[in-house]
Amino acid sequence: MAVNIKIPASLRKFVGGKDTVAVEGENVREALDGLETAHPGIKAKLCDDNGNVRRFINIYANAEDIRFLENLDTSLAEGAEVQIVPAIAGGR
Amino acid sequence: MSLSFTDYLAQVKGQIREISVQELREGQSDPALTIIDVREPEEHENGVIEGSELCPRGYLELRVENIQPERDKPIAILCQGGTRSALAAHSIMNLGYTDVTSVRGGMGAWSRAGYPIEQRRRLSKEDLARYSRQIILPQLGEAGQQKLLDAKVLLVGAGGLGSPTALYLAAGGVGTLGIIDNDIVDTSNLQRQVLHTEELEGTPKVESAVATLKRINSSINIKTYNERLSSANVMEIFKGYDVVVDGTDNFPTRYLINDACVMLDIPNVHGSIYHFDGQATIFNHAEGPCYRCLYPEPPPPELAPSCAEAGVLGAICGVVGTIQAVETVKLLTGIGDTLEGRLVSFDALDMSFRELKVRRDPNCLVCSPDPEITELIDYEQFCAVTF
16 A cells, blocks of 8 residues: 655654655554665654654554554555654744 | 504514513523523613523614524524514514514513523623624624633743734733743744744743733733742642643643643643644543643653754744634633644644544543542653753
């Protein structure tokens, strides 16, 4: 499945400044692996050493938080949007 | 042939449906029923029926479509004795309203029956003029403006986000605005913190905020707290506010605000920005999620640079801060669908707004039914920040 990963501003420096990266993947895990293959080093920003998504980052598949779906095993349809949503604190 | 008024009234009453005050009392709790009180403003001084729309007879045809745009929804019309309401009911039936009734005996009969009467304050002439452009909105009206004037909103941070929020809430007539910030105005703030001006560089932000806001609206109360929000002062400061608006710039304070709002049961209107990105939502409202449901843990400090380190486009603050102002007004007046359970994720570079679902975490450390955290903690330590 061709899917698009929406990259937040804080992580764009790891993907050559792009706001969206197109990858292949049947589920979120494969999509993130595809992202890592295309831009080595980014997965460590998203997941801990055990491969779990870090708790200050949320991954959304079609506007749903994957924690409330099948987590990294959440399957993706052709053209799905995966959005990475990190906690941001700025305000002043 | 001309009719006497008595004949005309009898003819009108033959064409409309009347209900008793008992029937009105029973229908009062039905949200589908619109009650329109067509008496003159001075007649309202002795009280009105709770939930009724006040619209003098002379304005009824002009305004009824704003009060109830749907022609087939039930409307009960009320005056003092039941005569003007009969004529009014007849008139709006001519406009195509199909389910209209006139209350027999009107407000007099309602009072004699001993049914509850609400004292509704009238806005002053000055307030009616000042807020006329929003009072005219049928969803808001005079009653909504009165709610704003009675409301108490606390802004945490008078910076990038707090500036636009404060400007609009003050201008819109939120009666009491609290502002907490312990910073002073610096040249580097002026690019985005639009509450502050060159003349007041070097003065505390809360003082600068008051100076600006009073020039916009001198009729509201502004309470300032020139201190840093902490576990020691948060409960005392938050108590009594209807809404807290989070416009701070660091994770420890965001978790502190969240936990205090959960413990005190105050809605938390959240906004945050970074580079060209923004996020906005409402936490701790209407059984919705809290900040910890969305982000159980803060990022480590090396991954959480402040605006000073990371940079921010000034106008982004306006986009997110005004979303917070709009949501605050909606919360206070009860209009529209507020943002709880939905995160607006804004990217200025491609100018996209995405709406993401935020669910309540059944295992949330602070807002679950059996929470692990029931007292404020050390938030600097929690976020591993060294000051």
